[in-house]
Amino acid sequence: GLYLNPDSPPVGRVVSFMGCRGGVGSSTLAHNVGWCIAERIPISTTIIDLDLSFGTVGLNFNEEPGQGVAEALSSPERLDDVLLDRLLLKTSDHLALFAAPAAMDRAIEAEPHAYEGVIDIVRQSTPCVILDLPHQWNPWVRQTVLSSDEIVFVAAPDLASLRTAKTLVDLVKIGRAHV
Numbered sequence: 001g002l003y004l005n006p007d008s009p010p011v012g013r014v015v016s017f018m019g020c021r022g023g024v025g026s027s028t029l030a031h032n033v034g035w036c037i038a039e040r041i042p043i044s045t046t047i048i049d050l051d052l053s054f055g056t057v058g059l060n061f062n063e064e065p066g067q068g069v070a071e072a073l074s075s076p077e078r079l080d081d082v083l084l085d086r087l088l089l090k091t092s093d094h095l096a097l098f099a100a101p102a103a104m105d106r107a108i109e110a111e112p113h114a115y116e117g118v119i120d121i122v123r124q125s126t127p128c129v130i131l132d133l134p135h136q137w138n139p140w141v142r143q144t145v146l147s148s149d150e151i152v153f154v155a156a157p158d159l160a161s162l163r164t165a166k167t168l169v170d171l172v173k174i175g176r177a178h179v
Contacts, residue, residue, distance in 0.1 A: 012123035016148040018133040018141075019155075020164040026154035027051070027132050031060045033152075034130040038095035046088065046126040048098040048119065050144070051134035052108045055100025063089045065099030069118065072098070073110035076117040084121055098122065112140035119144065146175040 017030035031047060038045040048069060049057035058065030068087050072079045088096040101108070123129050131148065133141055145151055151172060155165040 012126045012129050013149040014119060014123060014129045014131060014147070015150040015152065016131040016133055016145055017152045017154065018145065018168070019135045020153055020161045020168065021156065022135045024154045024156045024161060026135075026152070027056050028060070029152070029154055030130050030132040031057055034128075035095060037128050037130075038092060042094045043128050044094050044096075044126050045128040045130060046096045046098055046122050047130045047132060048122060049100040049132045050115070051132060052100045053102065053104050054134070055102045055132070057097050057132060058089070058099040058102065061089075061091050061097055063091065063097060063099065065089070065097075065101055067101055068097075068099040070101045070103075070108050072118045072121075073108065073114045076110075076114040076121075079118060079121050081121075081125060084125065096126070110140075112143055115140045115144055116147070142171075142175070145172060 015033070017026045017033070019026035027049075034045050034047040037043050047057050049055035050069065052070055055065065066087075068089070072084070072087055088098055090096050119129065119131070131144065133144065145168075153165050153168050155161040
């Protein structure tokens with residue numbers, strides 16, 4: 001496993017966490033699961049906070065996020081192992097954070113393929129990638145969810161949240177049947 005062919009598919013598994021509505025705790029769950037995998041198993045893990053405007057991974061781990069994932073998304077063709085290493089916040093021997101800037105004062109627009117490219121680069125260097133997705137449904141979120149190895153939808157015990165969870169599960173079943 002240490003000497004894989006560079007042309008082989010990425011070795012890392014991607015686990016996406018998404019709330020069925022805002023405030024249900026999907027970010028907290030993603031951050032805690034990522035920490036547990038890194039510290040208790042221990043497997044090298046990177047948590048990518050893709051909620052660019054309201055990201056909390058830096059806050060939850062008491063780290064100053066900087067530009068992190070926003071810089072990588074602005075020019076994904078430049079992202080390589082060296083730049084990735086510079087942008088990641090290492091919190092321990094096995095845990096790295098790819099933090100969102102949590103900047104609401106400017107819009108960060110990236111093409112849908114940029115998200116896929118950034119996730120693939122991280123996946124090539126980390127056995128476990130945890131994605132903290134925003135509560136929204138647009139082309140890049142849809143593609144990210146469908147291409148994840150594992151998906152965790154977090155719902156509150158109310159009708160609206162449970163209805164959204166059922167809709168998301170049905171969409172994933174249909175989307176993965178066409179892949």
